[in-house]
Amino acid sequence: MKRYLVGVDKNTETIETDVLIIGSGIAGTYTALCISENIKVTILAKEAIDVSNTALAQGGIAVSLGDGDSPTYHHNDTLFAGAGLSDDDMVWLLVNEAKDNIKNLCDLGVKFDMSDGMLDLTKEAAHSKRRIIHAKDFTGKEVCDKLLASSKKRNNITLHENMFAIDIITENQTYKATIILDQKTGKKKIYKSKYVVCASGGFGQLYQITSNPIIATGDGMAMAYRAGATLQDMEFVQFHPTVLFHKKDKSFLISEAVRGEGAVLRNSFGEQFMSNYDELKELAPRDIVARAIFSEMGKTQSDCVYLDITFKSRKYLSERFPKIFNTCLKYGIDISKDYIPVAPAEHYCMGGIKTDLTGKTEIDRLYACGEVSCTGIHGANRLASNSLLEGLVFGKRIANDISMNHLRVHIDKKNYLISESGETYSQPVSEIEKRIKKTMNQNVGIVRDEKGLKTAKKIMDETLDILNLYKYNSMAQIQTANMAIIGEIVISSALARKESRGAHFRTDYPNTLDSFKKHITKKREESNDETF
Numbered sequence: 001m002k003r004y005l006v007g008v009d010k011n012t013e014t015i016e017t018d019v020l021i022i023g024s025g026i027a028g029t030y031t032a033l034c035i036s037e038n039i040k041v042t043i044l045a046k047e048a049i050d051v052s053n054t055a056l057a058q059g060g061i062a063v064s065l066g067d068g069d070s071p072t073y074h075h076n077d078t079l080f081a082g083a084g085l086s087d088d089d090m091v092w093l094l095v096n097e098a099k100d101n102i103k104n105l106c107d108l109g110v111k112f113d114m115s116d117g118m119l120d121l122t123k124e125a126a127h128s129k130r131r132i133i134h135a136k137d138f139t140g141k142e143v144c145d146k147l148l149a150s151s152k153k154r155n156n157i158t159l160h161e162n163m164f165a166i167d168i169i170t171e172n173q174t175y176k177a178t179i180i181l182d183q184k185t186g187k188k189k190i191y192k193s194k195y196v197v198c199a200s201g202g203f204g205q206l207y208q209i210t211s212n213p214i215i216a217t218g219d220g221m222a223m224a225y226r227a228g229a230t231l232q233d234m235e236f237v238q239f240h241p242t243v244l245f246h247k248k249d250k251s252f253l254i255s256e257a258v259r260g261e262g263a264v265l266r267n268s269f270g271e272q273f274m275s276n277y278d279e280l281k282e283l284a285p286r287d288i289v290a291r292a293i294f295s296e297m298g299k300t301q302s303d304c305v306y307l308d309i310t311f312k313s314r315k316y317l318s319e320r321f322p323k324i325f326n327t328c329l330k331y332g333i334d335i336s337k338d339y340i341p342v343a344p345a346e347h348y349c350m351g352g353i354k355t356d357l358t359g360k361t362e363i364d365r366l367y368a369c370g371e372v373s374c375t376g377i378h379g380a381n382r383l384a385s386n387s388l389l390e391g392l393v394f395g396k397r398i399a400n401d402i403s404m405n406h407l408r409v410h411i412d413k414k415n416y417l418i419s420e421s422g423e424t425y426s427q428p429v430s431e432i433e434k435r436i437k438k439t440m441n442q443n444v445g446i447v448r449d450e451k452g453l454k455t456a457k458k459i460m461d462e463t464l465d466i467l468n469l470y471k472y473n474s475m476a477q478i479q480t481a482n483m484a485i486i487g488e489i490v491i492s493s494a495l496a497r498k499e500s501r502g503a504h505f506r507t508d509y510p511n512t513l514d515s516f517k518k519h520i521t522k523k524r525e526e527s528n529d530e531t532f
Contacts, residue, residue, distance in 0.1 A: 001464055001485055003226055004167050005472045006188060007420035008179055014190045016411060017042040017158070019402060020178055022165045022220060023199035025052030026140070027370025027391035029147040031197055033108065034399030037156050039406050042191065044163040044180065046200070046215045050144060053201050053212060053371060054388065057140025058255035058323065059124055060112075060132040061392075062385040063098040066121045069129040071095040078386060081126045081285045082379025083502035084517050085233070090376045093357060094386065094393050101392040102133065109146045111135060123260040124384035126285040132385045137255050137321040143388065163189075164475050165219060168196060168227045168366065169418065175411040176365055179418075181475055194409040195365045195402050198224060198353065199391075202371040203486045207346035208441040211243055211253045217479045218486035220372040224353045225485065229361045231522045232374040233351035234486075235493035236503045238382055239446050240347035241289040244340065245304035246331050254307060254324060254342055256384045259283060261320070263309035265293065266339060268302040287381045287503045290344040294446045297343065306339035344446060348387060350378040350503065351493070354521065359398035365409065367398045376519075380502020422471035429480040432463060436483050444491055449508045453495045460488040493520045 017040050021028045024045040032041045045051070064074040074095040079086050102119075106112070112133045113120040121130040135142035151157045162183035169177040169190075176196045180189045200220030204212025225231055242259070244252040259265075259282040264272050277292035278284035284292075293305050309317065314336035318325045321335075328335050353361055353368040355375055361368055370391040377390055439459045443452035467481045497520055499513040500506050 001226065001468060001481070002421065004179075004418050005478050005481060006166055006179060007418045008188055008190055009417055010415060012188055012190050014192055014415065016192045018193060018406060019195045019197065020044065020176065020191050020193040021197045021199060022178070023052070023201060023370065023372070024049050024148065024159065025054035025199060025201060025370060025391070026143055026147065026388055027395050028197065028199035029144070029151050030392055031199065031369055031395035031399050032157050033147065033150055033154070034396045036403040037154060039156060039403065041157045042193070043151065043157065043159045044165060045159070045161050046164050046219070047162060049148060049159055049161045051213055051215055052144065053216060054140045054144050054391070056211065056213060056253065057388060058137045058253055059257045059385050060122065060134030060139045061102065061388045062127065062131050062383070063102050063133060063389065064095065064129070064131050065099065065119060065133070066130055069131050071098070073128055074098070074131060077126060077128050078377065078383045079379075081381050081383035082377075083381055083512070085379035085501065085519065087376030090357065094377055094390060097393045097396070098389055101389070101396055104396075105143065105146075105392070108150050110143050122257050123283070124256040125259060125283045125289065126280070126383055132257065132260070134257065137257065137323045140388065164478070165200065165223060166478055167223055168363070169416050170227050170363065171416050173414070173416065175409075177416060181478070183475060192411050194406055194411060195367065197359075197367045197369060197398055198372055199369045200372050202349045202352070203483070204346050204349075206436060206440045206483055206487050206490070207445075208437045209243070209250050210346040211240055211251055212346070217483050219479065219482045220368070221352055222482035222485040224361065224363070224366065224368065225489070225522070225524055227363055227366070228524055229363050229366065230354040231351060231489055232354040232519050233380075233493075234349070234490045234522065235497050235520060236350035236378075236380050237346060237444070237490065238286055238348040238350060238503045239290040239344040241286055241293050241344050242307055242342040243345035244328070245343040246341060248331060250343075251345065252327055253347075254340055255321070256286075258307060258309055258321060258324065261309070261312070263307050266306045266308050267296045268300045268305070285381055286384065287505070290446055291505060293342075293344055304341045304343040307342050308339050309335060310337055310339070312336065348382055350374070350380065350382055355394070357397065358401040359394045360401070369394050369398055380504060420471055423469055424471045424473060429477050432467070433480050433483065435459065436463065436480070436487050440487055440490070444494060446505065448494055448504070448506050450495070450506075453491055457488065457491045457495065460484060460491055464488060489522050493522065496520050
């Protein structure tokens, strides 16, 4: 794949800012709000400013506040879910810095549910304690709304919508230069900055069925990879066990908190089945529950299973889970009386751009935060409600690092030119995108094997060869190229991990092996896997 997907010339509009943040979810906006107010910050959103995975998050944020809980228990639960690949030091940072960052959110106006004057705590899968703070079942939206509102009030923060980040220029520069496509005008721009923070989210749209918004096409990961950053743990893709299965909607999440409040899973015959798969039953780690549902669907020749919370009152359900209650009701499902049809769908990628404890990548002054990053916390399987917390903790760490060092960096006036290459194609790339999604769904899903992965790699390599001929003229073409790049890396990483661990399950290598208690990394200039 080409180092740069598009070219720029001396007539390309150039805009200067101290810090460029790509992404307007919790990771991007919270980082901006934590940066010193004398530093100029620009946030770019790919679509509307409030479209992000954060805004769709229902469950909540994990933090050890309850009686009998502690950061130690939270740490241990995270390591257990991570199946031996979580970075111990990073996890300690996460759990010990959680409380202060939650206080910051409250100070910024986020209204979490309260009980007897204290933050209300619920339980989710693989947590040993009730430690999930929430705002009904639209926690992400509440957090996003308040962070965006606060950002708009800050004189040093500027937000722009419909700005698509394409590439980071790395040729001998004292500043960071990022190529952007302004979707409103169709013109390219260059943002010069002292620092770039990539907070662009994950790659859920590589799959046919996902809980992710349309923006989640792996753009930030692909951009950083082309620039020379390392991607790590890309084979670990988490499928949420309970996504609504309805002919009109196969992407609406039924929060893990529903199971945390006692909901049980039933197969198409109405039988409970989770006790056959794990002693934690419905509250087992997500990878176990997703595979159990997948197995049960196969045994019963069904397209879905059912979530039963009918033992709770209508009043309780409509107040505790208003978004889920009303959405299901729209589809003719009264969850106080009816079982909810559910099936697994792609939800979260544990892998991403490798970062250190301050969110730095190996590229000078490029940081990554949120789902686009790989801090090592999630290991082979993310513990529920740790993702929003990760965005907060490392967003604050990135902000502190930038605030302490920004005076040492200066933006010079030199511009760099990148020539166009490739052929101009007028046909849409929609068919290529469909092929990518179908390939990933069929061969790189909940259950994998050598034959399927090799088939997928052959298709993705052929797709990349075709896309490499393109002279990219549209966001759709660039986005499809990003999807193909990330798809190939997920596939080759899955092929390299000849074992089953966490969210990565191979029928031909069903055991977890000590020899694979290591990370698989991918870097553009290297042809072979690098492990450590």
